[in-house]
Amino acid sequence: MATAEDDYDKLTPEQREVRDKEDRAREEAEQAALPYTWKQELHEVDVRVPVPKGTRARDLNVVLQKKKLSVGLKGKEPIMAGELCKDIKLEDSTWTLEDQQFVDIHLEKVNKMQWWENILTHHPKIDTKKITPENSKLSDLDGETRGMVEKMMFDNQQKQMGKPTSDELKKQEALKKFQDAHPELDFSNAKIS
Incomplete structure (x- = not known):
């Protein structure tokens, strides 16, 4: 059976644009029909949930759990309630x-590498493949991630210039140290890979 995605692949660029516009x-x-914005x-x-003007915190019944969310006024039906689509760091x-x-x-995701399709599992989903993330700055990243990104950027630059990557430079440096420590050995036919 053909899926909507298979059909999408068969569309012309113009038809895709129309479909994307309709989907959006x-x-x-x-x-917009949801009782909150996110x-x-x-x-x-x-997530932002409008409540009657003049509401006080003590009038609210807010339940935050690893996989559940409920927001409402005490003694009334919740404004929103249900199972979260993904786990949160409580x-x-x-x-x-x-x-x-x-x-x-404010919900902290457990899986920080995954876009959410919706907040509550029973609410309409968004197409996460069409999300365009904001450009982040290297300074926004934690130390380890920043180091990885900087290494990847350096290696990419080196490759484009036909120069050795950081790993290749490390191997060359290690070989040079070994050669300096063992001048009696002949490294003229040595290949580094």
Whole structure:
């Protein structure tokens, strides 16, 4: 049976543009109908739930669990409630009441390398393949990730200039040290790979 993705591959660029536009409009309408708004980055999700103006924190019933979220006014049906689409780090997730009219919920993702399709599993999904992440700065990254990215960038630059990568430079340096320590050995036919 053909899937929507198979059909998409068979479309002309013009037909794809029309389909993408229709999909975006449908997605935006579905998201606008939700009783909250949300945005995400790879490592976190922020949800904003409007509540009646003048609401106090003590009037709220907010439940945050590893895989569950519920927001509402005490004694009333929740505004939103259900199973989260992915797990959250409970100890790093918070909620606050802003201007007595919005509940702002910050959710830290357990899997920081995955986009969420929705907040609650029973709500409409977005197409995560069409997410364009904001450009991040190297300074935003943790030390280990930053080091990896810088190494990859250096190696890519070196390759483009026909020069050795950082790993190849390390091997050459190790061989030179070994040659200096053992001048009696002949390395003229040595190949480094």
